[in-house]
Amino acid sequence: MTQIEVRVTGGADSEEELRSLLRWLKADDDIGRGVHGVLASSEPARPDHLGVLLDLISLGVSGGISAAQLSLAIDQWRAGRRGARRVTLRRNGWEIEVDGADARTVREIAELLREHTDEEQGDAGGPA
Numbered sequence: 001m002t003q004i005e006v007r008v009t010g011g012a013d014s015e016e017e018l019r020s021l022l023r024w025l026k027a028d029d030d031i032g033r034g035v036h037g038v039l040a041s042s043e044p045a046r047p048d049h050l051g052v053l054l055d056l057i058s059l060g061v062s063g064g065i066s067a068a069q070l071s072l073a074i075d076q077w078r079a080g081r082r083g084a085r086r087v088t089l090r091r092n093g094w095e096i097e098v099d100g101a102d103a104r105t106v107r108e109i110a111e112l113l114r115e116h117t118d119e120e121q122g123d124a125g126g127p128a
Helices: 014-027 067-079 103-122
Strands: 002-009 035-040 056-061 086-091 094-098
Touching (some): 002 014, 014 056, 014 067, 067 086, 067 094
Antiparallel strands (some): 002 056, 002 086
């Protein structure tokens, strides 16, 4: 299972936006069974706070899910939200922002993700 960090910016409550996106992905007919996600924090808890800031989804994606399917599901979620939401996917140093709503942009992002995944599998060292 491939692990991807997913972040959402542009909403008033980023934790609620993350929860909404995670629910959407799990409910999607095409990818719902192939994704497993949990809310997580990019930083450890600070001693002067009662908890951690949940600012990302740690998303596991099975090999049966294509980048195009994932990108399309994210773009459909974005289209249903008020205001502009930016979704960032990060994996092994590669980062892609999904901030366009047109199909061409989604396809380009999906292809870029797929190319980097192929390069990582062929090169054990990963990106520099």
